[in-house]
Amino acid sequence: MQTKTQPFKFEASKDFARKMDAQDSLKHFREKFYIPKQPNGEDVIYFTGNSLGLQPKTAREYIEQELKDWETLGVEGHFKAKNPWMPYHESLTEQMSNIVGAKPIETVVMNSLTVNLHLLMVSFYRPTFERHKIVIEAGAFPSDQYAVGSQIKFHGFSIENSLIELKPREGETCLRTEDIEKTIVENGDSIALILLGGVNYYTGQAFDMRRITEAGRKVGAVVGFDLAHAAGNVELHLHDWNVDFAAWCSYKYLNAGPGAIAGVFVHERHAEISDLPRFAGWWGHDKKTRFLMKPKFIPIKGAEGWQLSNPPIFQLAALKASLDNFEDAGIKTLVEKSKKLTGYFEFLLSEINDERIAVITPSNENQRGCQLSIRVKNADKNLFKKISDQGVIADWREPDVIRVAPVPLYNSFANVYRFAEILKDCLV
Numbered sequence: 166m167q168t169k170t171q172p173f174k175f176e177a178s179k180d181f182a183r184k185m186d187a188q189d190s191l192k193h194f195r196e197k198f199y200i201p202k203q204p205n206g207e208d209v210i211y212f213t214g215n216s217l218g219l220q221p222k223t224a225r226e227y228i229e230q231e232l233k234d235w236e237t238l239g240v241e242g243h244f245k246a247k248n249p250w251m252p253y254h255e256s257l258t259e260q261m262s263n264i265v266g267a268k269p270i271e272t273v274v275m276n277s278l279t280v281n282l283h284l285l286m287v288s289f290y291r292p293t294f295e296r297h298k299i300v301i302e303a304g305a306f307p308s309d310q311y312a313v314g315s316q317i318k319f320h321g322f323s324i325e326n327s328l329i330e331l332k333p334r335e336g337e338t339c340l341r342t343e344d345i346e347k348t349i350v351e352n353g354d355s356i357a358l359i360l361l362g363g364v365n366y367y368t369g370q371a372f373d374m375r376r377i378t379e380a381g382r383k384v385g386a387v388v389g390f391d392l393a394h395a396a397g398n399v400e401l402h403l404h405d406w407n408v409d410f411a412a413w414c415s416y417k418y419l420n421a422g423p424g425a426i427a428g429v430f431v432h433e434r435h436a437e438i439s440d441l442p443r444f445a446g447w448w449g450h451d452k453k454t455r456f457l458m459k460p461k462f463i464p465i466k467g468a469e470g471w472q473l474s475n476p477p478i479f480q481l482a483a484l485k486a487s488l489d490n491f492e493d494a495g496i497k498t499l500v501e502k503s504k505k506l507t508g509y510f511e512f513l514l515s516e517i518n519d520e521r522i523a524v525i526t527p528s529n530e531n532q533r534g535c536q537l538s539i540r541v542k543n544a545d546k547n548l549f550k551k552i553s554d555q556g557v558i559a560d561w562r563e564p565d566v567i568r569v570a571p572v573p574l575y576n577s578f579a580n581v582y583r584f585a586e587i588l589k590d591c592l593v
């Protein structure tokens with residue numbers, strides 16, 4: 166078990182957890198979500214916001230508004246709905262930009278994550294004979310591996326020669342920033358693209374995106390991030406870090422529902438380059454002339470120029486309901502609470518002090534989000550089953566990890582304390 170000096174004096178007691186909850190300025194946000202129930206009627210301990218975030222209670226009302234406008238206005242809803250559909254997606258841009266540290270021109274909501282990664286690679290993975298390699302994490306999420314591998318092959322290169330996978334040192338589970346930088350420098354001239362997860366889905370490690378971007382751009386590579394596990398979870402400054410592009414989904418920490426509409430970032434410096442290769446569709450065309458229906462494609466400046474189709478309004482409504490909560494809470498305040506909550510969780514796990522479990526997520530709070538990944542000795546899945554039977558929803562990842570994500574918007578210190586009690590009992 167990794168331990169570290171906590172900046173906070175934690176105590177392993179129910180009273181202490183209650184005291185922390187009482188002092189929590191965000192505690193009322195839990196009431197804004199539907200918490201699934203156990204068969205006995207009690208709330209489950211929901212720790213899978215890293216997989217599917219909970220439903221904001223306002224989502225139904227936001228979607229019903231659009232159903233109502235469709236019912237009463239038909240096609241005229243595009244202009245006359247309470248929230249006219251034509252510019253609806255624009256009403257989410259600023260809130261989404263704030264979550265990822267971007268300018269509004271750099272952000273758009275559209276499609277879903279893997280689709281967006283492909284669309285962005287069409288523009289930003291432009292391999293040449295000399296510079297054709299893509300750098301990813303060896304343990305990248307499978308969809309990213311498939312997307313990257315298929316892009317390499319699409320351009321006539323081979324995965325064997327064009328894919329660099331970053332592996333942790335022998336005996337370690339997370340990547341060291343200096344090792345990532347070293348790989349970048351060593352392969353400098355041949356790297357076309359670096360595409361990492363902002364937070365690794367398995368280990369929960371948050372990468373130093375600023376340093377990686379700097380190292381990548383220095384050798385002339387393009388740098389992009391998959392922020393599926395980072396958006397709404399850690400503080401991001403995509404614009405200031407000079408990241409070229411990023412994509413993320415909205416169904417995890419962003420609580421916009423299963424298969425929710427996703428987000429995209431394209432740095433401002435690419436906004437004006439209208440001849441950047443891209444797959445085009447009418448929704449990415451200049452708004453002033455879109456309805457003149459002319460054949461020549463003129464992209465909107467900025468991230469919106471990557472849109473293809475008119476967006477699904479019910480999906481946008483669900484996302485809007487969620488982003489309004491984020492705006493009220495403030496991402497900085499959420500991350501502050503998150504650090505305390507996960508720090509407390511880590512403390513309680515170390516107090517259990519059982520060699521059958523080990524946290525593989527970095528113990529440095531700046532190198533992780535809210536998720537802790539617990540490695541279970543001998544891959545004993547029975548332990549996971551036992552804690553699930555006690556009303557905990559966490560998830561098991563093969564071969565031997567339980568991922569647990571206390572989300573600051575709707576999880577409490579009491580939740581974390583109760584989980585630790587359950588885990589301790591199940592280890593007996």
Ligand SMILES: Cc1ncc(COP(=O)(O)O)c(C=O)c1O
Pocket residue numbers: 277278279280306308309362366391393394414
């Ligand atoms: C890191 C990461 N990348 C990509 C995906 C795939 O997302 P989608 O199915 O929305 O394309 C996921 C899904 O969980 C993910 O966690």
